[in-house]
Amino acid sequence: MKSKQLKFVLGSALIVLALSYLGFSGFKESMSYYQTVPEMYASGDAAYGRHLRVQGDVLPGTIVREGKNVNFVIGHENQTLKVQYVGTEPIPDTFRDYAQAVVEGTYGRDGIFTASKMQAKCASKYEKETAAGVTTTKNEGQ
Amino acid sequence: MAQLGQFALALAFIITIYSIIASLVGIRFRNDKLIASGRNAAVGTFGAITVSIASLAYLFLHDDFSVAYVASHSNRDLLRYFKVSSIWGGMEGSLLLWGWLLTVYAALVVIQNRKKHTSMMPYVTAVLMCTSLFFTAMNLFVVNPFKLSAVAFPNGVVNLFTPRDGQGLNPLLQDYWMAIHPPNIYLGFVGFTVPFAFAMAALFTKQLGDTWIRTVRRWTMVAWGFLGIGIIMGGNWAYHELGWGGFWAWDPVENASLMPWLIGTAYLHSVMVQEKKGMLKVWNIVLVVGAFVMSVYGTFLTRSGIVNSVHAFAQSNIGGYFLAFITLVLSVAGYLLYDRWSYLKADNQMESFVSRESSFLFNNLILHVACFAVFSGTMFPVLSEWVTNEKITVGATFFNNVNVPIAIFLMFLTGVGPLLAWRKASTNSLKRNFLIPAGIALSCGVIMFFAGIRHFYAWMALVMSIFVAMTIVREFYKGARARATGTGENFAQAVVNLTLRNTRRYGGYIVHFAFVLLFVGWSGQAFTTDTQQEVGIGDTFNLRGYTMRVESLSSADTPNYSAQRATVSLYDKGVHVANMFPERRFYKNVEQPTTEVAIYSTLKEDLYLVFGGASTDGSKAVLQLFYNPLTMWVWIGAWVLGIGTLIALLPNKKSPPSRRATAKARVGESKDAGKEIEHASS
Numbered sequence: 001m002k003s004k005q006l007k008f009v010l011g012s013a014l015i016v017l018a019l020s021y022l023g024f025s026g027f028k029e030s031m032s033y034y035q036t037v038p039e040m041y042a043s044g045d046a047a048y049g050r051h052l053r054v055q056g057d058v059l060p061g062t063i064v065r066e067g068k069n070v071n072f073v074i075g076h077e078n079q080t081l082k083v084q085y086v087g088t089e090p091i092p093d094t095f096r097d098y099a100q101a102v103v104e105g106t107y108g109r110d111g112i113f114t115a116s117k118m119q120a121k122c123a124s125k126y127e128k129e130t131a132a133g134v135t136t137t138k139n140e141g142q
Numbered sequence: 143m144a145q146l147g148q149f150a151l152a153l154a155f156i157i158t159i160y161s162i163i164a165s166l167v168g169i170r171f172r173n174d175k176l177i178a179s180g181r182n183a184a185v186g187t188f189g190a191i192t193v194s195i196a197s198l199a200y201l202f203l204h205d206d207f208s209v210a211y212v213a214s215h216s217n218r219d220l221l222r223y224f225k226v227s228s229i230w231g232g233m234e235g236s237l238l239l240w241g242w243l244l245t246v247y248a249a250l251v252v253i254q255n256r257k258k259h260t261s262m263m264p265y266v267t268a269v270l271m272c273t274s275l276f277f278t279a280m281n282l283f284v285v286n287p288f289k290l291s292a293v294a295f296p297n298g299v300v301n302l303f304t305p306r307d308g309q310g311l312n313p314l315l316q317d318y319w320m321a322i323h324p325p326n327i328y329l330g331f332v333g334f335t336v337p338f339a340f341a342m343a344a345l346f347t348k349q350l351g352d353t354w355i356r357t358v359r360r361w362t363m364v365a366w367g368f369l370g371i372g373i374i375m376g377g378n379w380a381y382h383e384l385g386w387g388g389f390w391a392w393d394p395v396e397n398a399s400l401m402p403w404l405i406g407t408a409y410l411h412s413v414m415v416q417e418k419k420g421m422l423k424v425w426n427i428v429l430v431v432g433a434f435v436m437s438v439y440g441t442f443l444t445r446s447g448i449v450n451s452v453h454a455f456a457q458s459n460i461g462g463y464f465l466a467f468i469t470l471v472l473s474v475a476g477y478l479l480y481d482r483w484s485y486l487k488a489d490n491q492m493e494s495f496v497s498r499e500s501s502f503l504f505n506n507l508i509l510h511v512a513c514f515a516v517f518s519g520t521m522f523p524v525l526s527e528w529v530t531n532e533k534i535t536v537g538a539t540f541f542n543n544v545n546v547p548i549a550i551f552l553m554f555l556t557g558v559g560p561l562l563a564w565r566k567a568s569t570n571s572l573k574r575n576f577l578i579p580a581g582i583a584l585s586c587g588v589i590m591f592f593a594g595i596r597h598f599y600a601w602m603a604l605v606m607s608i609f610v611a612m613t614i615v616r617e618f619y620k621g622a623r624a625r626a627t628g629t630g631e632n633f634a635q636a637v638v639n640l641t642l643r644n645t646r647r648y649g650g651y652i653v654h655f656a657f658v659l660l661f662v663g664w665s666g667q668a669f670t671t672d673t674q675q676e677v678g679i680g681d682t683f684n685l686r687g688y689t690m691r692v693e694s695l696s697s698a699d700t701p702n703y704s705a706q707r708a709t710v711s712l713y714d715k716g717v718h719v720a721n722m723f724p725e726r727r728f729y730k731n732v733e734q735p736t737t738e739v740a741i742y743s744t745l746k747e748d749l750y751l752v753f754g755g756a757s758t759d760g761s762k763a764v765l766q767l768f769y770n771p772l773t774m775w776v777w778i779g780a781w782v783l784g785i786g787t788l789i790a791l792l793p794n795k796k797s798p799p800s801r802r803a804t805a806k807a808r809v810g811e812s813k814d815a816g817k818e819i820e821h822a823s824s
Contacts, residue, residue: 008492008500012507019511019544026543027536034523034533053535065755068674068764088674089386090752090766093314093735 032104037076040107053104054113056081058120060097074101083113095120144209147197148288151238154190154245155282157183158275165268177264181252184267187274188245195242198235198287202228208304211235211287217310217731219702227321228311230328233445233460234287239325240441241277243332248274251336251361259353265343273335276467284460310731313703317383323375327399330369331437334402336361337409338434341427345478350423350485355413358430360791362413365433366406367787373399374660374780385737385752387672387768389776392541397520398440401513405433408509411502411559418564419499420489424479425506427486431475435468436513442468443520494566501559508548515544550602553661556654557610560617579612600668607661614651614658621648642795649790656786659779666747666772674754674766686769688749689713693721695756695763703727705738706756708763712742712749724753724765747771 032051033043040047040054056074063072070085083103085091095101095118103115164180167173198211202225207213215231216224229235248270255263281287293303314320337358344354376396377389390396409429415422442464479486492499518525519536526534561575587605595601618637626636641648675683682691693709707725711718722740729736742749747769754764 005492007495008503011495012504015504015507016511019508019515019548022547023515023540023544026540029543030537030539031534032537034535067676088672090674090737090754093385093737096735 034102037074037081038079040081041079047107048109050106051104052107052113053102054081054107055100055102058095058097058099058101063095063097074103081107081113082111083115085115085118087116087118089117092118092120143197143200143204143206144288144290147194147201148286150190150194150197151278151282151286151288154187154194154241155275155278157186157190158271158278161187161271162268162275165264165271169264169268177267180264180267180271181256184245184252184271185249187271187278188249191238191242191245191278195229195238198229198238199226202226205308207306207308208291208302209287210289210291213291213305213308215308215311217308219731220308220311220316224311224316224321227315230324231311231315234281234285234289236324236328236445237277237285237441237460238281238287240328240332241274241281243325243328244270244274244277244335247332247336247361251339255357259357262340262343262347262349262354265346266339269339269342270335273339276463280460280463284463307731310729313727313729313732313734313736314383317379319375319379320383323372323379326368326372326375328372330365330367330372330399331402331441333361333365333368334406334430334433334437336365337430341430342475342478345427345475345482348482348485350482352417355416355426359413362406362410362430362433363787363791366403366410367784367791369399369403369406370787371780371784373403374776374783378777378780381773382739382741383736385739387670387750387752387766387770388667389773392516392519392538394520395444397516397541398443401516402433402436402440404509404513404516405429405436408506408513409433412506415499415502421491421499423486423488424483427475427479429506431471435471438464438468438471496562496567496572498559498562498564498567501555501562505552505555505559508551512545512548516541546599546603549661549664550599550606553603553606553610553657556657557606557613560651560654561613575613575616579609579616582612583609597668600665603661603665607658607665610654611658614655617651618648639795641789642792645789645792645794649786649788649792652786652789653783654786656779656783659775659782663772663774663776663779666770666775669771670768672766672768674764676757676762676764678762683765683767685749685767686747687715688769689716690722690751690765690767692763692765695760697756697760702731703729706753706760706763708753708765710740710751710765722749722751724751726753726755743774745774748773 032053034053034055035043037054037056040052054074056076059073059075059080063070068086070091071083072085073080073082075081083101085103086105099120101121102119103113104117104119105113105115107113161180161183164176164183168176168178168180200206201209201212202216203222205212205216205218211232211234212228215228215235220228230239248267251270252263252267255266259266290302291304292300294300340354340358340361344350373396376399380386380391381389409426412422412429413426416426442461445460492503494500519540523533523535526532557579558576561571563571583605586608587601590601590604595604618640621640622633622636625631625640626633629636629639631639641652671686673683673685675681677683677692679692679695682689684690689712691711691713693711695706695708698705698707705725705727707723710722710724712720712722720742722742723738724740725738727736727738728734737752740751742751748771750768750770752766752768754766756763
């Protein structure tokens with residue numbers, strides 16, 4: 001009986017190992033550091049080599065469309081970052097002034113962040129109003 | 143009305159506590175009257191929460207913006223239909239819906255079993271009501287949907303204040319599918335409470351035989367079915383509403399709904415091993431507890447904003463309560479399992495790789511690897527921040543790398559598992575059952591390879607799909623042919639009657655077939671292409687044999703939104719097939735733009751056209767066109783999945799009375815037939 005059980009253990013271990021390997025390679029390929037703009041600056045030279053996802057608010061009036069690309073500036077706690085979006089995916093509906101954006105890509109020595117992907121969240125009307133003391137609840141979205 | 147809702151909620155809270163106490167005290171003193179009273183109280187909870195959620199609906203329908211939740215999720219111009227669905231547009235209402243659905247399930251369960259399982263049922267009632275208590279308490283004390291609108295002045299004074307209009311529902315949620323997708327997901331999430339309650343009751347009473355397993359089989363399938371359909375509905379919503387061209391992005395909230403589903407799927411299979419062979423008893427309890435905990439955790443993930451997601455907009459304070467509740471559940475279940483271990487000994491052991499139970503074992507193993515991968519990928523930012531102080535996120539590549547091979551392996555098991563014998567399948571039976579399907583699938587594989595399908599995983603998925611489809615067709619054909627010869631029915635009648643007489647087995651095959659269709663749809667994802675063009679009126683552009691011609695660019699203005707829109711004619715190899723109207727709207731009330739995608743769907747492929755934006759003078763527009771092969775099969779698969787699940791839920795049709803005598807006379811004969819079925823049935 002023991003040897004019969006053993007082959008199931010070995011078989012399962014083999015499957016798990018193979019999948020772990022696949023998972024690990026997928027992880028290395030797709031991992032990125034998630035930082036805010038000041039955190040990225042604080043990481044110093046490490047910022048240049050890494051795949052990054054940087055979060056900041058879109059500064060009003062900085063969005064400029066250049067053909068398929070979009071240039072804009074995001075900021076967080078008084079530090080700002082110039083971003084050039086070169087991705088193929090359409091720009092999200094929620095991307096506009098004041099939106100909270102997450103850009104994914106690499107930071108160049110020229111001080112411009114080249115983003116291949118972008119996410120944006122906006123609950124800003126509610127947040128603005130909350131800040132003004134008009135309502136008590138925030139939009140939860142779905 | 144707000145007071146009524148609030149009062150009903152408070153009443154529900156008290157009745158729930160009473161129900162728990164009455165059930166537990168009733169058990170302790172063997173007092174049937176108290177137990178019955180606890181049971182009635184459980185039904186009463188359903189009544190109270192129904193009144194509460196109905197008041198919330200009333201408040202939405204009557205634009206009562208004095209209630210903060212209504213003011214922030216609705217407005218006067220919102221369609222009545224969406225006013226109702228606004229109930230679950232935010233956290234407060236979603237949790238109320240969760241709690242209400244739970245009391246619906248609870249009421250049905252206690253009424254269905256009022257005369258059965260007398261020693262187990264009071265525990266079932268108590269566990270259901272404890273869960274209900276948690277959600278009612280959350281709604282009453284933490285996220286109350288009946289809180290009144292108020293203004294806080296800088297000097298600290300808070301005044302009640304009724305806004306003249308509400309802030310409106312997020313336009314992305316003003317969508318038919320979005321109205322029905324969350325209730326479906328919740329019916330799935332909440333439904334797993336029922337098997338959980340029975341598993342706990344079985345542990346408490348030490349009645350760990352087959353009773354609880356048989357009682358919860360249908361309930362688990364109901365939950366599993368709703369969850370599966372709900373997940374696909376969510377995908378459908380994302381596909382036509384979000385405008386990025388796909389339907390699944392491994393977003394944390396999508397993952398949250400997938401995890402309990404994976405565990406539920408594992409349970410539906412491993413439970414058969416316990417029924418037939420008396421093995422995996424501990425495992426099945428672990429799965430039931432796991433599915434329930436994952437459902438609660440999924441609700442938590444969706445609503446707490448602990449991980450960034452397109453769904454979770456706001457951070458909230460509910461996280462701690464959920465974690466405490468989950469910890470409590472795991473501790474109690476863990477302790478009981480430990481204490482009752484000796485009652486859960488397996489009656490048999492695994493013998494051969496090539497057996498039904500072994501196929502279930504591997505099915506469970508890889509479903510769990512899938513669930514674990516999804517879990518760790520979703521939680522990695524949180525975990526890595528704890529450990530290294532840096533948030534590290536993982537992308538779709540990680541999820542796909544693990545889950546695509548798992549899915550293909552699962553498909554393989556779907557094909558072979560149902561036809562393998564228990565204990566050990568003979569080489570002969572393998573040849574008999576698999577030679578033809580495997581032959582056909584491989585021949586098709588060769589053809590597909592030369593037809594240009596070179597993507598390895600997509601090719602594998604399609605070959606597996608054909609293989610599984612062949613085994614299923616063969617099963618129906620074999621069974622129906624035998625039945626047609628035996629009864630004189632024609633073939634079509636035989637197929638129907640065959641299915642209705644063993645709904646679990648043949649419904650299961652139909653569900654498996656649904657996954658074949660879903661696989662075909664998913665493998666199309668390997669061949670998507672897209673193009674982005676800046677175009678003016680009269681310009682044309684091509685993609686995969688299709689030509690798009692921009693006929694006009696216009697703008698519109700309605701009270702609700704302003705819009706820019708393009709009219710595009712679509713030509714398939716020169717023949718005009720459709721006019722498409724991709725649009726970009728700006729909803730004024732919520733100051734939010736949305737994309738209205740234009741989709742031209744055929745069984746072969748979808749053309750998916752997005753209006754990206756217009757140049758300042760309006761003479762040019764950026765259009766993005768996606769070519770998505772086979773996407774329609776995902777939605778067709780979802781329908782088949784629903785139908786298959788429904789069939790599997792039907793009770794088996796009995797022989798008509800006139801034939802009963804003959805059936806009795808053939809008992810000996812049917813016993814052999816029964817063996818044949820046992821050999822192959824689920």
